[in-house]
Amino acid sequence: MLRVSGVHTYYGQIHALKGVDVEVNEGEIVTLIGSNGAGKTTLLMTVCGSPQAARGEIVFQGQDITRIPTHKLVELGIAQSPEGRRIFPRMTVYENLQMGALRADPGHFEKDLRRVYDLFPRLEERKSQRGGTLSGGEQQMLAIGRALMSRPKLLLLDEPSLGIAPLVVRQIFEAIKEINRTQGMTVFLVEQNAFHALKLAHRAYVMVNGNITMSGSGRELLDNPEIRAAYLEGG
Numbered sequence: 195m196l197r198v199s200g201v202h203t204y205y206g207q208i209h210a211l212k213g214v215d216v217e218v219n220e221g222e223i224v225t226l227i228g229s230n231g232a233g234k235t236t237l238l239m240t241v242c243g244s245p246q247a248a249r250g251e252i253v254f255q256g257q258d259i260t261r262i263p264t265h266k267l268v269e270l271g272i273a274q275s276p277e278g279r280r281i282f283p284r285m286t287v288y289e290n291l292q293m294g295a296l297r298a299d300p301g302h303f304e305k306d307l308r309r310v311y312d313l314f315p316r317l318e319e320r321k322s323q324r325g326g327t328l329s330g331g332e333q334q335m336l337a338i339g340r341a342l343m344s345r346p347k348l349l350l351l352d353e354p355s356l357g358i359a360p361l362v363v364r365q366i367f368e369a370i371k372e373i374n375r376t377q378g379m380t381v382f383l384v385e386q387n388a389f390h391a392l393k394l395a396h397r398a399y400v401m402v403n404g405n406i407t408m409s410g411s412g413r414e415l416l417d418n419p420e421i422r423a424a425y426l427e428g429g
């Protein structure tokens with residue numbers, strides 16, 4: 195569904211991605227793990243066209259999207275829930291979800307809203323509350339819910355566990371699993387929380403310093419002693 199081939203990305207002189215190859219097949223949850231500054235967020239952003247890849251190719255459902263403007267991606271069926279969440283703080287939960295649905299067929303709105311509320315009951319309880327007054331975990335739920343309202347084929351998630359209490363992290367990961375299982379949604383998840391991400395993912399990639407250094411099933415990487423030492427034990 196998504197194929198990233200030989201992608202290089204720079205920020206000025208900084209060579210952030212150094213020839214990255216990643217593939218996400220339809221119906222999969224794929225995760226990218228790696229430590230701080232490895233380039234994980236940069237890969238998601240490059241898929242979304244900002245910054246653009248300096249070299250290499252990104253193909254989504256057979257279409258070259260390497261240089262496509264970011265705003266066109268939603269129309270193609272790619273939705274992103276960015277790191278730091280970026281919900282609309284002055285709008286209510288309901289209005290935030292409405293914003294997510296802007297490009298979707300209005301006929302689906304009520305059904306899609308119901309689905310998001312069933313996935314995250316907390317959002318229904320808080321539907322009239324302003325986004326900026328939600329807790330970190332609730333804002334994360336809202337960011338994912340808003341992305342889902344565009345009816346994406348591919349959901350890109352950047353560190354959904356960042357700065358969130360462990361119990362809420364579990365709820366959010368359960369919800370991601372549920373979306374994948376019941377709706378067949380394809381998910382590409384970037385995470386520093388390697389343990390949860392690997393448990394959830396069908397397949398995983400490890401990024402070190404702008405390069406993919408390892409890949410395998412989530413289980414294989416969880417059992418791999420090098421991965422355990424670098425990302426799971428004491429980390």
Ligand code: ATP
Nearest residue numbers: 205208210228229230231232233234235236237386
């Ligand atoms: P984290 O988990 O901390 O977000 P990451 O793996 O997502 O890390 P990136 O944010 O992609 O890493 O950063 C990769 C490298 O690119 C880092 O060295 C970072 O300092 C650099 N970088 C990221 N954004 C910019 C920017 N806007 N300008 C210059 N350098 C940047």
